[in-house]
Amino acid sequence: MVITVCDNAAGEMCPFWPGKPSKLHLGFPDPAAAQGSHDERLTMFRNVYGMIEGKVRRLIELGVERAGEV
Secondary structure, three states, X not given: OEEEEEHHHOOOOOOOOOOOOOEEEEEEOOHXXXXXXXXXXXXXXXXXXXXXXXXXXXXXXXXXXXXXXX
Protein backbone atom coordinates (compact mmCIF):
# COMPACT_ATOMS: atom_id res chain seq x y z
CA MET A 1 0.00 0.00 0.00
CA VAL A 2 1.28 3.44 -0.94
CA ILE A 3 0.11 6.19 1.42
CA THR A 4 0.51 9.87 0.62
CA VAL A 5 0.11 12.33 3.44
CA CYS A 6 0.71 15.91 2.31
CA ASP A 7 -2.30 17.61 0.77
CA ASN A 8 -0.09 19.56 -1.62
CA ALA A 9 1.40 16.26 -2.93
CA ALA A 10 -1.87 14.36 -3.38
CA GLY A 11 -2.00 14.89 -7.14
CA GLU A 12 1.70 14.42 -7.80
CA MET A 13 3.15 11.36 -9.44
CA CYS A 14 4.43 8.85 -6.92
CA PRO A 15 7.62 6.90 -7.57
CA PHE A 16 7.18 3.65 -9.48
CA TRP A 17 6.07 0.77 -7.29
CA PRO A 18 6.21 -2.76 -8.74
CA GLY A 19 2.93 -4.57 -9.04
CA LYS A 20 -0.34 -2.77 -8.42
CA PRO A 21 -0.24 -1.49 -4.85
CA SER A 22 -3.31 0.01 -3.28
CA LYS A 23 -3.09 3.77 -2.91
CA LEU A 24 -4.50 5.84 -0.09
CA HIS A 25 -4.27 9.56 0.56
CA LEU A 26 -4.45 10.74 4.16
CA GLY A 27 -4.43 14.52 4.05
CA PHE A 28 -2.48 16.48 6.62
CA PRO A 29 -1.17 20.02 6.63
CA ASP A 30 2.48 20.27 5.61
CA PRO A 31 4.40 21.15 8.78
CA ALA A 32 7.34 22.35 6.69
CA ALA A 33 5.14 25.28 5.62
CA ALA A 34 4.51 26.33 9.23
CA GLN A 35 5.22 29.95 10.10
CA GLY A 36 6.21 31.47 13.41
CA SER A 37 8.83 30.99 16.05
CA HIS A 38 10.90 27.83 16.41
CA ASP A 39 8.58 26.62 19.19
CA GLU A 40 5.46 27.30 17.11
CA ARG A 41 6.87 25.37 14.14
CA LEU A 42 7.97 22.54 16.42
CA THR A 43 4.44 22.38 17.85
CA MET A 44 3.05 22.09 14.31
CA PHE A 45 5.41 19.19 13.52
CA ARG A 46 4.41 17.44 16.74
CA ASN A 47 0.70 17.96 16.04
CA VAL A 48 0.95 16.55 12.53
CA TYR A 49 3.03 13.63 13.80
CA GLY A 50 0.27 12.86 16.30
CA MET A 51 -2.39 13.04 13.58
CA ILE A 52 -0.40 10.67 11.35
CA GLU A 53 0.18 8.27 14.23
CA GLY A 54 -3.54 8.19 14.99
CA LYS A 55 -4.46 7.46 11.37
CA VAL A 56 -1.84 4.72 11.07
CA ARG A 57 -3.08 3.08 14.26
CA ARG A 58 -6.63 3.22 12.89
CA LEU A 59 -5.46 1.74 9.57
CA ILE A 60 -3.79 -1.13 11.41
CA GLU A 61 -6.98 -1.74 13.43
CA LEU A 62 -9.17 -1.79 10.31
CA GLY A 63 -6.80 -3.69 8.05
CA VAL A 64 -5.91 -2.88 4.47
CA GLU A 65 -9.25 -4.13 3.15
CA ARG A 66 -11.10 -1.31 4.96
CA ALA A 67 -8.40 1.37 4.56
CA GLY A 68 -10.85 3.77 2.91
CA GLU A 69 -12.67 4.08 6.25
CA VAL A 70 -9.65 5.64 7.95
